[in-house]
Amino acid sequence: MRAPTKQTTNRVTSYDVAKLAGVSQPTVSRAFTPGASITKDKRDRVLAAAKQLSYLPNSIARSLASNRSNIVAVIVGDMHNPFYAESLQAFMMRLQETGRHALAFTISDGLDCDDALMQALGYHVDGVVVTSAHLSSDLISTSQDVGIPIVLFNRRTTDRALASVRCDNETGAARLARGMCDAGGGEFLIIRGDPQGSTSRDRVNGFRSELEARGIAPGRVEEIDGKSSYAGSYDAILSRFKGRSPSFPDAIFAVNDIMAIGCADALRREFGLSIPGDIMLAGFDGVREATRAPYELTTIRQPVDIMVEKTLELLEGRQTGTLDEADKSLVVSGELIAGKTVPGLAAAEEKGGSQA
Amino acid sequence: MRAPTKQTTNRVTSYDVAKLAGVSQPTVSRAFTPGASITKDKRDRVLAAAKQLSYLPNSIARSLASNRSNIVAVIVGDMHNPFYAESLQAFMMRLQETGRHALAFTISDGLDCDDALMQALGYHVDGVVVTSAHLSSDLISTSQDVGIPIVLFNRRTTDRALASVRCDNETGAARLARGMCDAGGGEFLIIRGDPQGSTSRDRVNGFRSELEARGIAPGRVEEIDGKSSYAGSYDAILSRFKGRSPSFPDAIFAVNDIMAIGCADALRREFGLSIPGDIMLAGFDGVREATRAPYELTTIRQPVDIMVEKTLELLEGRQTGTLDEADKSLVVSGELIAGKTVPGLAAAEEKGGSQA
DNA sequence: TTGTAGGCGTTATCAA
DNA sequence: TTGATAACGCCTACAA
Numbered sequence: 001m002r003a004p005t006k007q008t009t010n011r012v013t014s015y016d017v018a019k020l021a022g023v024s025q026p027t028v029s030r031a032f033t034p035g036a037s038i039t040k041d042k043r044d045r046v047l048a049a050a051k052q053l054s055y056l057p058n059s060i061a062r063s064l065a066s067n068r069s070n071i072v073a074v075i076v077g078d079m080h081n082p083f084y085a086e087s088l089q090a091f092m093m094r095l096q097e098t099g100r101h102a103l104a105f106t107i108s109d110g111l112d113c114d115d116a117l118m119q120a121l122g123y124h125v126d127g128v129v130v131t132s133a134h135l136s137s138d139l140i141s142t143s144q145d146v147g148i149p150i151v152l153f154n155r156r157t158t159d160r161a162l163a164s165v166r167c168d169n170e171t172g173a174a175r176l177a178r179g180m181c182d183a184g185g186g187e188f189l190i191i192r193g194d195p196q197g198s199t200s201r202d203r204v205n206g207f208r209s210e211l212e213a214r215g216i217a218p219g220r221v222e223e224i225d226g227k228s229s230y231a232g233s234y235d236a237i238l239s240r241f242k243g244r245s246p247s248f249p250d251a252i253f254a255v256n257d258i259m260a261i262g263c264a265d266a267l268r269r270e271f272g273l274s275i276p277g278d279i280m281l282a283g284f285d286g287v288r289e290a291t292r293a294p295y296e297l298t299t300i301r302q303p304v305d306i307m308v309e310k311t312l313e314l315l316e317g318r319q320t321g322t323l324d325e326a327d328k329s330l331v332v333s334g335e336l337i338a339g340k341t342v343p344g345l346a347a348a349e350e351k352g353g354s355q356a
Numbered sequence: 357m358r359a360p361t362k363q364t365t366n367r368v369t370s371y372d373v374a375k376l377a378g379v380s381q382p383t384v385s386r387a388f389t390p391g392a393s394i395t396k397d398k399r400d401r402v403l404a405a406a407k408q409l410s411y412l413p414n415s416i417a418r419s420l421a422s423n424r425s426n427i428v429a430v431i432v433g434d435m436h437n438p439f440y441a442e443s444l445q446a447f448m449m450r451l452q453e454t455g456r457h458a459l460a461f462t463i464s465d466g467l468d469c470d471d472a473l474m475q476a477l478g479y480h481v482d483g484v485v486v487t488s489a490h491l492s493s494d495l496i497s498t499s500q501d502v503g504i505p506i507v508l509f510n511r512r513t514t515d516r517a518l519a520s521v522r523c524d525n526e527t528g529a530a531r532l533a534r535g536m537c538d539a540g541g542g543e544f545l546i547i548r549g550d551p552q553g554s555t556s557r558d559r560v561n562g563f564r565s566e567l568e569a570r571g572i573a574p575g576r577v578e579e580i581d582g583k584s585s586y587a588g589s590y591d592a593i594l595s596r597f598k599g600r601s602p603s604f605p606d607a608i609f610a611v612n613d614i615m616a617i618g619c620a621d622a623l624r625r626e627f628g629l630s631i632p633g634d635i636m637l638a639g640f641d642g643v644r645e646a647t648r649a650p651y652e653l654t655t656i657r658q659p660v661d662i663m664v665e666k667t668l669e670l671l672e673g674r675q676t677g678t679l680d681e682a683d684k685s686l687v688v689s690g691e692l693i694a695g696k697t698v699p700g701l702a703a704a705e706e707k708g709g710s711q712a
Numbered sequence: 713t714t715g716t717a718g719g720c721g722t723t724a725t726c727a728a
Numbered sequence: 729t730t731g732a733t734a735a736c737g738c739c740t741a742c743a744a
Contacts, residue, residue, distance in 0.1 A: 011503070011721095012501075012502075013720095013721055013722085014722070015721085023730085024731045025721090025722085025732095026722095026723080026724090026730080026731065026732085027729090027730065029721095029723065029724095030729090030730090033723090037730090038729070038730085039729065039730095042729085042730085054497075054498050054501040054502065056477050056478045056498075056502060057478060057722075058420075058480055058721050058722065059478040059480070060416055060419045060425060060479060060480050060720090060721080060722085061420050061720070061721035061723085061736090062721080062722050062723070063416045063736090064414075064416050064420050064720090064722070064723090064737065065721075065723035065724075065736055066722075066723050066724085066736085067723090069416060071459070074460075079441055079445035080442075080445075080644065082441075085435055085438075085441040088435070088460070089435035089436075089462055092435075092460055092462040093464050093466075096461065096462070096464070096466065096467050096472075097467075101460075101461070101475065102459070102460045103427070103457055103458070103460075104444070104448055104457075104458045104459075105452065106445055106448040110449075110452065110453055111452050111453075116452075118412070119415075119452075119457065122412045122413055122415040123415045123416060124414055124415070124416050142410050142412075145368075145410035146368075146410060146412060147367070230644075230648070265648055265650060266649075268649065269649040288436065288586075289645075292586070292621055293621035293622075293624065294624075294650045367737095369736090369737055369738085370737070371737085379714080379715090380714070381715090381737090381738085382715070382738090382740085383713090383714065383715080384738095385738065385740095389739090393713055393714090394713070395713065395714095398713085398714085413738080414736090414737055414738070415738095416736090416737080417720090417736070417737035417738040417739085418737080418739070419720095419738090420720050420721065420736090420737080420738070420739090421719080421720055421737075421738040421739040421740080422720085422738075422739055422740085423720070423739095
């Protein structure tokens with residue numbers, strides 16, 4: 001019951017529609033442009049013809065002509081970390097809501113962040129969001145030559161002025177440290193993530209600073225590498241405490257939730273410990289998984305939706321909020337999720353502050 | 357220290373490079389085309405000039421001219437289900453490895469699958485992968501007019517001949533039913549997913565058929581709706597067994613892992629049950645989370661990498677494996693992950709079969 | 713192997 | 729408001 005279009009396979013263009021509707025080609029273009037000056041009558045005629053021919057405006061051609069792709073590249077590091085899966089999801093949704101789309105890249109063995117950025121730039125995307133990993137200075141300057149804005153998400157960089165959006169990692173981690181001290185922590189273990197990444201570093205620093213401020217000697221704070229992943233954290237805990245007669249710390253701070261989850265599973269499964277009965281635990285990110293029954297993790301929730309919104313605003317040059325002058329980063333504050341893995345925190349929150 | 361390019365902001369084209377390198381524009385094009393006929397000397401000169409100007413070939417223009425976008429749209433339903441996050445990850449990786457990229461769409465309140473497909477078609481992508489949700493027949497025929505191939509992933513459709521790749525859901529579910537019967541199951545509960553979706557239906561049917569074949573009366577198999585999500589499943593279990601003096605089944609089959617996980621958490625947390633001590637549990641998909649310490653779920657692993665590979669082959673018209681004539685679907689078999697939530701299965705697997 | 717000429721389907725500019 | 733015409737940046741013949 002479809003119209004007897006002449007083309008055998010595909011490729012209906014605005015000219016075909018124009019001919020059928022009895023208008024010029026640019027008029028067809030206008031009919032598909034919201035807010036263009038065109039009479040309702042013509043627009044209707046064009047749309048009818050378009051429907052009849054199964055015409056769809058070619059976004060590729062539009063991009064070329066308008067020099068705007070409506071595509072934002074999103075480079076995401078580790079999709080196995082639910083925080084990044086959630087973030088990608090949030091970017092997709094927000095972009096779609098505003099008529100744009102996400103060209104998604106993942107970092108893997110074969111493709112590092114520079115490669116991904118390079119390829120993204122080739123599409124002349126409207127912007128690039130980098131959620132993880134390192135960018136070489138070379139690539140950054142290339143992107144500036146090409147005129148494509150980049151914003152780092154949940155990362156910052158000191159060596160170069162590159163816009164970024166992140167959570168207040170230091171303060172959040174300090175809040176957790178305070179809670180753990182209040183709950184009686186004396187010996188601490190930190191499971192760090194990527195030592196190269198600013199996020200892990202900032203959280204570790206925030207945590208340690210607060211401990212020092214509380215009079216905890218640095219010697220009572222150990223640090224191990226959880227490789228930013230569930231398995232990395234699980235294995236790190238296992239190999240750290242296996243064999244010797246284990247002497248566990250009072251409290252563990254995993255630099256992100258997925259490592260906290262891996263840590264919790266390891267502590268229970270491998271050592272039969274209970275949380276927080278035997279040992280306190282806190283994470284960071286506030287992913288869904290962390291709130292589930294086996295964990296109910298004490299953590300700091302990153303406000304992903306807000307961060308995504310801010311990131312896209314920065315890409316567009318719009319800019320709400322105050323940029324940190326030093327490093328061009330926009331910092332939003334995290335929300336303490338009391339959870340149940342640090343005793344006393346929930347009550348403290350209700351009273352609106354620390355019970356120091 | 358960069359070259360004194362004349363343009364103020366951006367927009368270096370192949371003509372600029374050609375001029376600097378002293379060649380024609382198509383030669384520049386060839387220099388960036390693997391396997392094009394060009395002397396090494398010229399290629400080197402072009403590449404040097406390109407680097408000096410920070411030139412990047414414009415993929416958009418290339419798409420328009422060559423009528424090949426190297427972009428595949430991936431429409432993903434629920435990113436909160438780790439199976440889909442994993443699948444998207446796998447698609448991104450495979451596409452990147454072959455010089456293509458994923459334009460990612462997510463289904464949400466504001467954008468249904470038809471909308472997403474429509475927008476994807478507008479980009480004249482090389483193909484569309486649909487991992488979830490319904491497509492209207494209208495849109496499908498439109499896509500055929502436009503000549504863009506669509507492949508369903510983990511879905512099939514009966515009403516129209518649309519290519520699809522899926523796991524052998526019936527056989528997998530039947531395998532689980534067999535294991536549960538062997539382990540002494542007599543009363544069953546099925547937590548189904550989207551009743552509209554073929555995947556849930558197929559698994560339910562496969563499970564029920566096997567039970568019947570084993571002589572389990574249909575009246576001993578109950579079915580509830582878990583809404584394909586963790587929370588949906590958790591709540592379904594909660595409201596099904598709360599209040600009345602609970603009479604639990606022997607075995608629960610959740611149609612996917614994320615629901616099985618929600619079910620496990622609910623059974624333990626809300627009712628203090630142990631798995632498989634008090635009740636057996638099986639899932640489907642084989643996501644990472646299901647293998648973790650708190651769950652060690654008995655499930656069927658979908659071979660995501662293979663399915664992704666097959667899906668992309670179908671998009672390209674290449675086609676290994678045998679298409680089911682009836683519904684154009686390519687079916688791969690799942691792998692039983694014995695886990696620990698159905699007793700005896702691990703042993704049975706070692707012996708290479710059912711112990712019927 | 714290389715260069716010339718034309719076209720991909722749209723938006724942008726400018727008259728009418 | 730509408731239509732002619734010229735970009736947008738590249739690829740694909742075709743000819744040299």
